Amino acid sequence: xxxxxxxxxxxxxxxxxxxxxxxxxxxxxxxxxxxxxxxxxxxxxxxxxxxxxxxxxxxxxxxxxxxxxxxxxxxxxxxxxxxxxxxxxxxxxxxxxxxxxxxxxxxxxxxxxxxxxxxxxxxxxxxxxxxxxxxxxxxxxxxxxxxxxxxxxxxxxxxxxxxxxxxxxxxxxxxxxxxxxxxxxxxxxxxxxxxxxxxxxxxxxxxxxxxxxxxxxxxxxxxxxxxxxxxxxxxxxxxxxx
Numbered sequence: 621x622x623x624x625x626x627x628x629x630x631x632x633x634x635x636x637x638x639x640x641x642x643x644x645x646x647x648x649x650x651x652x653x654x655x656x657x658x659x660x661x662x663x664x665x666x667x668x669x670x671x672x673x674x675x676x677x678x679x680x681x682x683x684x685x686x687x688x689x690x691x692x693x694x695x696x697x698x699x700x701x702x703x704x705x706x707x708x709x710x711x712x713x714x715x716x717x718x719x720x721x722x723x724x725x726x727x728x729x730x731x732x733x734x735x736x737x738x739x740x741x742x743x744x745x746x747x748x749x750x751x752x753x754x755x756x757x758x759x760x761x762x763x764x765x766x767x768x769x770x771x772x773x774x775x776x777x778x779x780x781x782x783x784x785x786x787x788x789x790x791x792x793x794x795x796x797x798x799x800x801x802x803x804x805x806x807x808x809x810x811x812x813x814x815x816x817x818x819x820x821x822x823x824x825x826x827x828x829x830x831x832x833x834x835x836x837x838x839x840x841x842x843x844x845x846x847x848x849x850x851x852x853x854x855x856x857x858x859x860x861x862x
Contacts, residue, residue: 622684623776623807624649624672629681631667631831641667643831645681649809649824654802656822656839657811660859664831665811666704669780672809673701686776697725700774704781706765710754714745714764717753718771725772732771739767742797744790758785766794777801779810783817795821819851829859 674690722732
């Protein structure tokens with residue numbers, strides 16, 4: 621089943637410059653995949669993610685998310701999103717923030733309490749559950765960011781730079797959790813500049829530059845094209861970085 625289907629997607633920003641952020645992007649993410657979305661800064665990754673989430677309503681082309689249009693509310697309730705920057709209410713605790721998100725999704729209090737305890741344990745923040753987030757490091761905020769994306773037990777997880785700001789041990793834990801979620805039947809679509817992380821996790825990848833798709837496919841098959849190179853070397857070859 622296709623969880624994300626993008627055909628000939630074009631997005632133009634009309635604030636003065638009429639810049640084409642996406643130019644004919646084609647992408648398919650299947651159920652149960654970990655799919656890496658790669659590209660240099662300014663390639664159009666964030667624009668594509670925002671469009672998939674229904675945050676950019678003006679576009680040309682076709683987008684289906686869980687078989688529905690990006691603005692469809694029933695689809696949104698089946699998606700978890702982790703933004704790159706964790707801009708949350710600093711005067712709240714992690715537990716309070718997660719309760720707020722649980723209420724947004726209509727999760728009843730008893731169920732929410734159990735889910736929040738489970739998530740705080742999952743991201744190693746159980747001992748910090750009642751501490752104001754204004755005291756948190758970037759890595760701790762990233763863990764809160766990840767936890768909120770899981771509060772509604774989503775079928776599709778969209779993650780923007782999920783390991784940014786994490787120390788090595790936390791990166792390993794994040795990687796293991798993402799793989800475990802895939803093994804439970806979740807579908808994960810994420811963008812990252814950490815190519816070694818992508819190489820260890822992903823089933824398929826897409827590489828874009830200047831709003832256009834350069835390459836996509838099964839990771840092992842793509843790397844085999846270059847005689848078994850690393851993803852980093854493959855990426856540099858494709859985008860013309862060397």
